[in-house]
Amino acid sequence: MNRRKMLAAVGMAAVGLPLAACGSSDESSETGPVELTVSVWSLASTPEFQALFDAFQKANPNITIKPVDIVAADYPTKVTTMLASGDTTDVITMKNVIDYARYAGRGQLKDLTSLATTGNGAKLNGLDAFQQNGKYFALPYRQDFWVLYYNKKLFDAAGKPYPANLTWDQYLELAKSLTSGSGQNKVYGTYQHTWRSVVQAVSAAQTGGNLLGPDYGFFADQYQTALALQDAGATLDYGTAVTQKTGYASMFETQKTAMLPMGTWYIAKILSEKKKGTTAADWAIAPFPQRAGSPGVTTFGSPTAFAVNKNAKHAAAAQKFIEFATGPEGAKAIADIGVVPALLSDEIRQAYFGLPGMPTDEASKKAFTPDKIVLEMPVSDKTSKIDTILNEEHQLIMTKDKSIADGIKQIQTRVKNEAS
Amino acid sequence: MADLSTPARRWRKSLIGWSFILPNFLGFVVITLLPVIAAFGLSFMDWDSYNPPKWIGLKNFERLLNDESTMVALRNTAYYALGHVPLTVLASLGLALLLNRKLAGVGFFRVAAFFPYVTSLVAVAVVWNMLFNPEFGPINQFLSFLGMDVPPRWTTSTTWAMPAVIITSVWRDMGYYMILFLAGLQAIPQEHYEAAKVDGATAWQRFRAVTLPGLRPVTFLVLILLTVQSFKVFDLIVVMTDGGPGRATLVLSQQIYRQGIIEGEFGYASAISLVLFLLVLVLTLTQFWLNNRRER
Numbered sequence: 001m002n003r004r005k006m007l008a009a010v011g012m013a014a015v016g017l018p019l020a021a022c023g024s025s026d027e028s029s030e031t032g033p034v035e036l037t038v039s040v041w042s043l044a045s046t047p048e049f050q051a052l053f054d055a056f057q058k059a060n061p062n063i064t065i066k067p068v069d070i071v072a073a074d075y076p077t078k079v080t081t082m083l084a085s086g087d088t089t090d091v092i093t094m095k096n097v098i099d100y101a102r103y104a105g106r107g108q109l110k111d112l113t114s115l116a117t118t119g120n121g122a123k124l125n126g127l128d129a130f131q132q133n134g135k136y137f138a139l140p141y142r143q144d145f146w147v148l149y150y151n152k153k154l155f156d157a158a159g160k161p162y163p164a165n166l167t168w169d170q171y172l173e174l175a176k177s178l179t180s181g182s183g184q185n186k187v188y189g190t191y192q193h194t195w196r197s198v199v200q201a202v203s204a205a206q207t208g209g210n211l212l213g214p215d216y217g218f219f220a221d222q223y224q225t226a227l228a229l230q231d232a233g234a235t236l237d238y239g240t241a242v243t244q245k246t247g248y249a250s251m252f253e254t255q256k257t258a259m260l261p262m263g264t265w266y267i268a269k270i271l272s273e274k275k276k277g278t279t280a281a282d283w284a285i286a287p288f289p290q291r292a293g294s295p296g297v298t299t300f301g302s303p304t305a306f307a308v309n310k311n312a313k314h315a316a317a318a319q320k321f322i323e324f325a326t327g328p329e330g331a332k333a334i335a336d337i338g339v340v341p342a343l344l345s346d347e348i349r350q351a352y353f354g355l356p357g358m359p360t361d362e363a364s365k366k367a368f369t370p371d372k373i374v375l376e377m378p379v380s381d382k383t384s385k386i387d388t389i390l391n392e393e394h395q396l397i398m399t400k401d402k403s404i405a406d407g408i409k410q411i412q413t414r415v416k417n418e419a420s
Numbered sequence: 421m422a423d424l425s426t427p428a429r430r431w432r433k434s435l436i437g438w439s440f441i442l443p444n445f446l447g448f449v450v451i452t453l454l455p456v457i458a459a460f461g462l463s464f465m466d467w468d469s470y471n472p473p474k475w476i477g478l479k480n481f482e483r484l485l486n487d488e489s490t491m492v493a494l495r496n497t498a499y500y501a502l503g504h505v506p507l508t509v510l511a512s513l514g515l516a517l518l519l520n521r522k523l524a525g526v527g528f529f530r531v532a533a534f535f536p537y538v539t540s541l542v543a544v545a546v547v548w549n550m551l552f553n554p555e556f557g558p559i560n561q562f563l564s565f566l567g568m569d570v571p572p573r574w575t576t577s578t579t580w581a582m583p584a585v586i587i588t589s590v591w592r593d594m595g596y597y598m599i600l601f602l603a604g605l606q607a608i609p610q611e612h613y614e615a616a617k618v619d620g621a622t623a624w625q626r627f628r629a630v631t632l633p634g635l636r637p638v639t640f641l642v643l644i645l646l647t648v649q650s651f652k653v654f655d656l657i658v659v660m661t662d663g664g665p666g667r668a669t670l671v672l673s674q675q676i677y678r679q680g681i682i683e684g685e686f687g688y689a690s691a692i693s694l695v696l697f698l699l700v701l702v703l704t705l706t707q708f709w710l711n712n713r714r715e716r
Contacts, residue, residue, distance in 0.1 A: 077682075106468060108470060239575075242576065242664075243550065244553060245546065388489075396665055399577065399578075401666065418488060418489065
């Protein structure tokens, strides 16, 4: 986008500003058919939305849902503009907690504290992320967390037992021994994707470190592991992955990697790829690798939630939808297509592992019940600034432009100077 | 016949004229002019796009001077312009000279040189990224073949990322400016060359004394266009490096986008835009002034 276009966006937001003042009133006592609007991203490739809508409309015949479909990459920008211009879309889906914090902080969402503190609401995984000064403005309906995917055939071929409770050192050694071939035929032991969370969120979750600073010394061990993997050639080199824009899904589905640390959102995708026959990868999941000597399984993840627009036309119906989507029926509907619901009862877990194509071994089930899921990135008004800094310095450490120690020192200085 | 110069008639004519440009002008006002004016005002305010803007005077500009990332972006933008402008002028002028002759198939080569410019920028960036790949990329394989032991790591190195971006953009833009130079070359009267030849001028002397002065109006135009284009570079960098590694290729328009659209700090983003605008304005005016001085 050039400067002119960006100015145009600013201007359009300015033109829309007065409209915010004349938002609609609450029509909580309405009867008769209601058309509820819900903002979603990439409806066609995100089947969970349609599954929820179908289930809800079946249970509530007098409410029809009209999705407001937005391209995934533009979603945050578009929603920001919509809310600023007084748009009356009823339910706004919160794609990530950072944007949520911004909308809630500006007072653009309705208070849902009563839903969050009673009944099923209080049992939702990942609910804490949505607390703001003791109030809740959104309720999570799905909660993804990170597990270790692996390719059974590649383990068999190397004569290695399937991973179950790995420490990071064991993971590193295993990755080295699973690496084979060269050139076009090279198979890597693991694929560490280029996102900073692969290193940073893991270390924060498992050492108890705070990603908002001020001390980032807890990054050191995990960076050592990441760089050791890279030096040994046991994972695709960071620079290559970035320049080729390597996709983690294609690495795993074309069987170019034996292991893949990744979020549970990938389960739904690989289930559907298997069903379509586009991949032959015989896969299962294992608990996320841990630091040596740590009790239990700690991983990280982030929730996705629904919120009600302050200017909603049908606020009552919107609340009803959220109660449904985050409740047992909604959870069942999305678990049926391989998505991890925020309400994770034993019954839903069972249904989940009963899906055709889903691995059913003990390690996979254990991977699905981690002892602790730490929020991927804590929410505060500094989050997005710190996120930028962490991203930039992550690149420098991974491309060996800076040593681990220098990188950490630089992060600490920049967070102190630029985000305080 | 009524007198065409009566005030009423003149008014009528003007109104008719205006009505012709009105549809376009309205669009320009609503979509470009008003937002630009709004951005001027916004740069003195604190605004998150939702709550009412607050007047904060020069605070945004104060922040800008102390913001390391913005300063890095400013330096990088200048670096990009310093590489991109002269190299593109040289490359496009060279191409134009080469293709400004009667040669079988010259049309084909001209089209070939113009092709990069009409190719989708995303495709260009992705393909060049692969060419620059430090391990498997053809560029480094060629350099190793030539005997270079440690070829540059291009887009994965803070030192070489900007040169890589500059090379890509020169390649992309040279065809377009070549066309401008070709037009300029063809406007130089053949007699001047003949006269120079008769006087015994060598090829180099003819180039210095006939071609270059003859091309001056075109060169001036190309320089202005290139400078403006360089300072607002955005798309190529976003697709190729997204400002990385680290902040090695972070440029001003990207910083404006990040602060405004991503962080929601429209006041601060407008302040950076204003600085960028003033920068380009001063550079363009300087070029005009230099050009006028030489013309005299």
